[in-house]
Amino acid sequence: MMAVAATVETILVVGGGISGMTAALEAAETGKQVVLVEQRPYLGGRVTQLYKYFPKLCFPTCGLEINQRRTKQNPHLTVLTLAQVTGLTGAVGDYTATIKLAPRYVNERCTACGDCATAVETEFDDEYNYGLSKRKGAYLPYRMAHPARYVLDPAIIGTADAEKAKAACKYDAIDLEMREETLELRCGAVIWATGWQPYDAAKIQPYGYDRFANVITSVEFERLADVNGPTGGKIVRPSDGKEAKKIAFIQCAGSRDRNHLLHCSRICCMASMKQATYVIDAFAEQAEINIYYIDLRSIDRFEDFYTKVRANKNIKFIKSKPSSIVADKDGNPVVHGVDTEGYNRYAEPHDLVVLAVGMEPAVNQNDFPLALKINREGFIEAAPENGGVFAAGCAADALDVNRSAQHATGAALRAIQVINRVARAEV
Amino acid sequence: MGDMSKNYRLNFLKEVEANVEEGEWVKMCMQCGVCSGSCPLGKFWNHPPQEIFMMIRAGKREEVLTSNAMWMCTSCYNCIVRCPRELPITHIMHGLAHYAKRLGLIPQQQPTAKFAQLFWNNLSNKGRVNELKLGVKLYFMNGIGEGFKTSLKMKDIGMGMMKTKRMNPLEIVGGHGLEDIKGFQAMLKKAQELEDQRIATPRP
Ligand SMILES: Cc1cc2nc3c(=O)[nH]c(=O)nc-3n(C[C@H](O)[C@H](O)[C@H](O)COP(=O)(O)OP(=O)(O)OC[C@H]3O[C@@H](n4cnc5c(N)ncnc54)[C@H](O)[C@@H]3O)c2cc1C
Ligand code: SF4
Ligand code: SF4
Ligand code: SF4
Numbered sequence: 001m002m003a004v005a006a007t008v009e010t011i012l013v014v015g016g017g018i019s020g021m022t023a024a025l026e027a028a029e030t031g032k033q034v035v036l037v038e039q040r041p042y043l044g045g046r047v048t049q050l051y052k053y054f055p056k057l058c059f060p061t062c063g064l065e066i067n068q069r070r071t072k073q074n075p076h077l078t079v080l081t082l083a084q085v086t087g088l089t090g091a092v093g094d095y096t097a098t099i100k101l102a103p104r105y106v107n108e109r110c111t112a113c114g115d116c117a118t119a120v121e122t123e124f125d126d127e128y129n130y131g132l133s134k135r136k137g138a139y140l141p142y143r144m145a146h147p148a149r150y151v152l153d154p155a156i157i158g159t160a161d162a163e164k165a166k167a168a169c170k171y172d173a174i175d176l177e178m179r180e181e182t183l184e185l186r187c188g189a190v191i192w193a194t195g196w197q198p199y200d201a202a203k204i205q206p207y208g209y210d211r212f213a214n215v216i217t218s219v220e221f222e223r224l225a226d227v228n229g230p231t232g233g234k235i236v237r238p239s240d241g242k243e244a245k246k247i248a249f250i251q252c253a254g255s256r257d258r259n260h261l262l263h264c265s266r267i268c269c270m271a272s273m274k275q276a277t278y279v280i281d282a283f284a285e286q287a288e289i290n291i292y293y294i295d296l297r298s299i300d301r302f303e304d305f306y307t308k309v310r311a312n313k314n315i316k317f318i319k320s321k322p323s324s325i326v327a328d329k330d331g332n333p334v335v336h337g338v339d340t341e342g343y344n345r346y347a348e349p350h351d352l353v354v355l356a357v358g359m360e361p362a363v364n365q366n367d368f369p370l371a372l373k374i375n376r377e378g379f380i381e382a383a384p385e386n387g388g389v390f391a392a393g394c395a396a397d398a399l400d401v402n403r404s405a406q407h408a409t410g411a412a413l414r415a416i417q418v419i420n421r422v423a424r425a426e427v
Numbered sequence: 428m429g430d431m432s433k434n435y436r437l438n439f440l441k442e443v444e445a446n447v448e449e450g451e452w453v454k455m456c457m458q459c460g461v462c463s464g465s466c467p468l469g470k471f472w473n474h475p476p477q478e479i480f481m482m483i484r485a486g487k488r489e490e491v492l493t494s495n496a497m498w499m500c501t502s503c504y505n506c507i508v509r510c511p512r513e514l515p516i517t518h519i520m521h522g523l524a525h526y527a528k529r530l531g532l533i534p535q536q537q538p539t540a541k542f543a544q545l546f547w548n549n550l551s552n553k554g555r556v557n558e559l560k561l562g563v564k565l566y567f568m569n570g571i572g573e574g575f576k577t578s579l580k581m582k583d584i585g586m587g588m589m590k591t592k593r594m595n596p597l598e599i600v601g602g603h604g605l606e607d608i609k610g611f612q613a614m615l616k617k618a619q620e621l622e623d624q625r626i627a628t629p630r631p
């Protein structure tokens with residue numbers, strides 16, 4: 001049984017994405033006790049699946065590395081992975097959280113040598129690559145995973161693969177007897193940083209995400225462009241592996257739409273412009289990019305990035321929300337619509353269409369373990385009735401990394417104030 | 428029927444909001460273009476819905492009210508189900524057609540408008556649609572020559588319908604109707620009065 005020491009002076013952080021990590025580290029580095037609970041087998045959340053960051057086009061690995069090092073060095077921070085908060089009771093200054101820990105089947109002796117992965121056979125869709133590639137049943141979730149420890153897929157437990165993995169491990173790191181555990185923790189304040197998930201593109205029926213192989217989402221495109229991704233960074237289309245040089249980006253796919261998500265997801269205009277630069281980097285003069293948009297939202301300091309992208313004559317901006325996509329006989333997705341500047345009807349074939357899908361809250365409104373003030377978009381509002389629970393990052397709104405980190409620091413500060421009050425009262 | 432439009436000369440959007448069914452939605456349009464692209468008939472019109480809504484805001488009163496766009500709408504509802512702002516586009520289009528008719532601004536020889544009038548005259552006469560008369564009127568809508576040509580073309584279908592008792596040739600003289608035709612017509616008159624009253628009362 002896992003033991004985690006926690007008191008009413010502990011801060012519980014739920015979700016270990018960039019927001020949760022930031023909040024946890026900021027609080028722990030002031031000397032507060034922090035427990036960080038992450039449901040994936042590793043920290044970092046969705047930014048680990050991005051190729052580059054706008055606006056500087058730097059790699060997320062750099063910031064993640066720094067945060068990972070801070071995490072390892074801090075004595076006040078306990079990280080629980082494969083963990084979920086299933087219950088939360090109490091009030092500000094004194095909460096009890098119930099945490100469910102799923103078995104990893106691999107203990108801390110793992111050196112990430114990879115022998116177990118070589119030994120096993122069954123393959124599964126790789127969730128890290130949004131199913132664009134396969135992984136083994138014994139796997140490192142991604143190259144830079146922290147903790148740098150392998151995981152066994154629960155589906156291989158009880159099969160020959162599990163025994164093969166165990167037999168292959170020279171370090172006695174595989175423990176097939178691990179079981180799900182539940183533990184209870186006390187804490188004085190909670191930072192809720194469960195982040196976002198891509199809106200289900202198949203629900204946008206006229207775009208045919210579920211019908212056409214060459215209509216993909218923006219999150220999948222990040223994986224395609226990544227040199228460490230499923231295609232080694234080659235921008236090719238799923239149907240036939242042909243290089244995708246002519247690409248349409250469709251903005252507001254699911255956002256700003258009363259049939260889907262009410263809100264503007266705020267980052268997707270910038271994300272598509274960033275992704276357009278990936279295509280230019282890959283194909284230079286041969287790249288042909290059409291960005292279909294309602295309005296372009298590259299606000300304040302992002303304006304410069306927009307101006308730079310706009311100056312590239314291979315990137316066209318078409319003011320129009322396409323009405324539908326159909327596939328021609330060669331599998332090329334053809335984008336149909338009427339543009340707003342002239343009301344011209346178009347039917348434009350492309351190699352690939354990328355849907356700039358919206359960000360929706362990862363936790364459904366009805367699934368919070370405690371009553372919180374949730375707005376109509378499903379994000380957590382800052383409200384006194386939330387007591388000692390503070391939202392951080394994309395659990396509170398659709399935000400980019402910079403704003404998520406700022407927001408998370410704010411949440412950390414609020415949680416610290418609660419703990420300071422509790423501590424004073426206890427003296 | 429009073430012409431309220433004088434009050435709005437300087438602001439056609441306000442005029443539409445006050446006089447056109449669901450007109451208050453026009454300002455909610457964000458010009459995304461989904462409706463225009465989704466309209467199966469859009470390519471046959473002067474102006475797709477998105478453009479009509481922009482023209483209303485731009486104060487292009489004559490162009491909007493004499494456009495054939497709203498007469499071409501088939502009520503397929505493609506636009507409504509896809510509009511990200513949930514504008515009742517179909518209803519606005521019909522509302523505009525209705526308003527244009529009230530103002531006597533229907534485009535000349537507009538076939539949908541003509542057919543709508545034929546249908547109404549036919550129905551309001553006896554409270555039942557007389558399909559034979561309506562069909563004949565429709566065939567001859569654009570002149571005698573074309574009427575005979577269409578009639579000949581449709582001859583076999585007509586004969587078949589008669590054989591299977593789907594159409595009664597005697598309908599051409601008199602034809603079936605409601606029992607209480609007087610009562611029905613009184614109802615229509617009352618409805619027209621109420622409608623006139625509604626139109627004459629400015630909306631808040
Ligand atoms: C296509 C695309 C491209 C983008 N590109 C950029 C960019 O270039 N630059 C930029 O600044 N931003 C970019 N963003 C935005 C960026 O991804 C977000 O700002 C960032 O991921 C927010 O981090 P977060 O920690 O709030 O949420 P997340 O990354 O979603 O992290 C939340 C974490 O919480 C965990 N979790 C969820 N539910 C639970 C639960 N119940 N219990 C325990 N743990 C849970 C998740 O597993 C996850 O690890 C992009 C977004 C998209 C869609
Ligand atoms: S579990 Fe064992 S075999 Fe697998 S990576 Fe870790 S140390 Fe290597
Ligand atoms: S950021 Fe751009 S693409 Fe994303 S929802 Fe807002 S306007 Fe649409
Ligand atoms: S779909 Fe709706 S919001 Fe978009 S242009 Fe048409 S009416 Fe306006």
Ligand code: SF4
Binds near residue numbers: 467476502504507
């Ligand atoms: S309801 Fe009318 S305007 Fe709307 S798509 Fe159909 S035909 Fe076009």
